[in-house]
Amino acid sequence: MAFVDLETLEEREIAPGFRARFVHTPNVTISFWRVAAGSVLPSHRHAHEQVTNVLSGRFEMTVAGETQTAVPGMTVVIPQNAEHGGRALTDCYILDVFYPVRDDYR
Numbered sequence: 001m002a003f004v005d006l007e008t009l010e011e012r013e014i015a016p017g018f019r020a021r022f023v024h025t026p027n028v029t030i031s032f033w034r035v036a037a038g039s040v041l042p043s044h045r046h047a048h049e050q051v052t053n054v055l056s057g058r059f060e061m062t063v064a065g066e067t068q069t070a071v072p073g074m075t076v077v078i079p080q081n082a083e084h085g086g087r088a089l090t091d092c093y094i095l096d097v098f099y100p101v102r103d104d105y106r
Contacts, residue, residue: 006032014105015041017088022105029102035059035092043085048098050078057092061085 009021017039023030029048035057043062052061054070061070063084070076070086078084098105 015039020105022102024101024106027100029098029105031096031098031102031105033092033094033096035088035094037088037091040087041085043083045081045083047080048100048102049080050084051097052076052078053095055093055095057094058089059092059094060087060089 004023006021006023009023011019011021011034013019017036018033018041019035020031020033022032037057052070053075054072056072059070060067061076061084063076063078064082068074068076069089
């Protein structure tokens with residue numbers, strides 16, 4: 001699967017206001033999120049490394065107690081087991097990469 005038309009992938013609501021399409025490789029999961037303004041991602045942690053890129057919108061994110069507003073052009077690097085959460089200040093389009101693969105998102 002070298003080329004993927006994201007619009008052909010099922011979009012799933014993983015949490016209220018968080019809808020995603022997923023691409024899985026043998027080593028990573030890539031998620032493309034549409035997040036509604038005002039939606040809250042409760043604080044949580046997982047064994048996966050996560051790299052978050054806000055492609056459009058403004059997303060306030062807290063990682064290990066530090067809070068910043070992520071905007072297009074920023075990358076947020078979340079280490080394994082780091083507590084993190086956030087909220088969409090506007091409608092957002094976000095790209096996340098997880099290592100290793102998120103089997104729970106298959």
